[in-house]
Amino acid sequence: DTEVTQTPKHLVMGMTNKKSLKCEQHMGHRAMYWYKQKAKKPPELMFVYSYEKLSINESVPSRFSPECPNSSLLNLHLHALQPEDSALYLCASSQSGTPDQPQHFGDGTRLSIL
Amino acid sequence: EDQVTQSPEALRLQEGESSSLNCSYTVSGLRGLFWYRQDPGKGPEFLFTLYSAGEEKEKERLKATLTKKESFLHITAPKPEDSATYLCAVRTNYGQNFVFGPGTRLSVLP
Numbered sequence: 715d716t717e718v719t720q721t722p723k724h725l726v727m728g729m730t731n732k733k734s735l736k737c738e739q740h741m742g743h744r745a746m747y748w749y750k751q752k753a754k755k756p757p758e759l760m761f762v763y764s765y766e767k768l769s770i771n772e773s774v775p776s777r778f779s780p781e782c783p784n785s786s787l788l789n790l791h792l793h794a795l796q797p798e799d800s801a802l803y804l805c806a807s808s809q810s811g812t813p814d815q816p817q818h819f820g821d822g823t824r825l826s827i828l
Numbered sequence: 829e830d831q832v833t834q835s836p837e838a839l840r841l842q843e844g845e846s847s848s849l850n851c852s853y854t855v856s857g858l859r860g861l862f863w864y865r866q867d868p869g870k871g872p873e874f875l876f877t878l879y880s881a882g883e884e885k886e887k888e889r890l891k892a893t894l895t896k897k898e899s900f901l902h903i904t905a906p907k908p909e910d911s912a913t914y915l916c917a918v919r920t921n922y923g924q925n926f927v928f929g930p931g932t933r934l935s936v937l938p
Contacts, residue, residue, distance in 0.1 A: 718871070747925075756915055756928035757872070770925060804871050813859035813919035814879065817926065819871035 717741050718820035720805050726826045729795060735823045737788040737805030746788040747817060748780060749804040757804055757819075763788060764810070795827045830855040832918055834929035841906055841936050849901040849914055849932045857921030861899050863892050864915040866931070872915055875901075906936045 718739045727733050737746065745764045749757035762770035763782040771780075777799075779791040788805055802824050806817040831854045841847055853861065860879055864872035876885040878894035885892045889910065891902040901914055913933050917926035 720871075754933075756917075756930055757926075759925040762925065772925070802869075806871075813921060814877075816860075816862050816874045816877050818874055819864075821869075821871045824869070 718805055718807055718818055720803075720820035720823050722823060723821070724824045724826075726828060727792070727795065728828050729797075731795075732791070732793045734792065735790040735803055735805075735825075737790075737820060738786055739807040739818075740786060741807065741818070742785075742809075743807035743818075744785060744810050745808045746782065747806040747808075748788065748790050749806065749819075751802045751804055751822070761790075792825075795825075797827050800825055800827045830918065830920060830927045832916060832927050832929035834914075834916060834932050836932060837930070838933040839935070841903075841934070843907055843936055843938050844905050846902070846904045846906070848903070849934070850898060851901070851916035851929055852898040853916075853918050853927075853929075854897075855918050855920050855927065859919045859921055861894055862917045862919070862926065863899070863901055864917065866913045866915060903934070906934075908936045908938050910934065911936045 721736045748760040751757045760774045761780040766782045777794050781789040802822040804822045806819045808815045808817045833852045835850045863875040866872045876892040881896045889904050893900050913931045915931045917928045
């Protein structure tokens with residue numbers, strides 16, 4: 715079991731739906747990340763939160779909206795997604811945002827857009 | 829531009845047949861090189877961090893080494909449960925994100 719918990723594990727939604735992905739960690743980490751991973755590809759960074767402030771947004775379409783309610787929780791709000799957004803969405807955390815610390819990943823949410 | 833490549837793309841080994849995976853990088857200001865293991869349908873599992881050339885880390889059948897241009901993940905006497913995709917990633921002085929390599933898919937046959 716990982717120490718980063720993501721829910722739900724699987725999500726199927728239509729292109730007009732609104733849904734949210736949730737991520738929780740209780741390791742006291744102060745940096746949290748959202749990644750998108752397509753099949754047989756490495757994870758691609760979407761967003762970085764450092765001390766609950768959005769510090770990196772890698773030119774992600776506005777149909778993805780991140781939120782960090784507190785230092786343990788990270789949400790990704792989804793609206794009007796496209797079929798090409800189907801992927802594994804991974805959450806990660808690290809002790810802080812400094813470059814020398816590893817990120818610890820959850821097992822992801824498998825998202826399918828109909 | 830920071831770049832990370834991995835070779836081979838895929839590797840099939842017989843159980844007990846030792847081998848090495850390569851991660852080559854071209855970055856400015858390396859702060860850390862990270863190895864992960866990823867099983868199908870799971871998130872990457874952290875294995876090692878290497879910070880400077882000459883450093884080595886070991887864990888069970890795995891040993892990671894680092895030079896100024898590349899890192900190797902040596903697998904000694906692998907078992908079928910070592911089958912996974914192995915990802916390396918680098919972090920630099922200038923960015924908060926990992927730059928991931930494309931991964932090596934390892935299959936260990938009994």
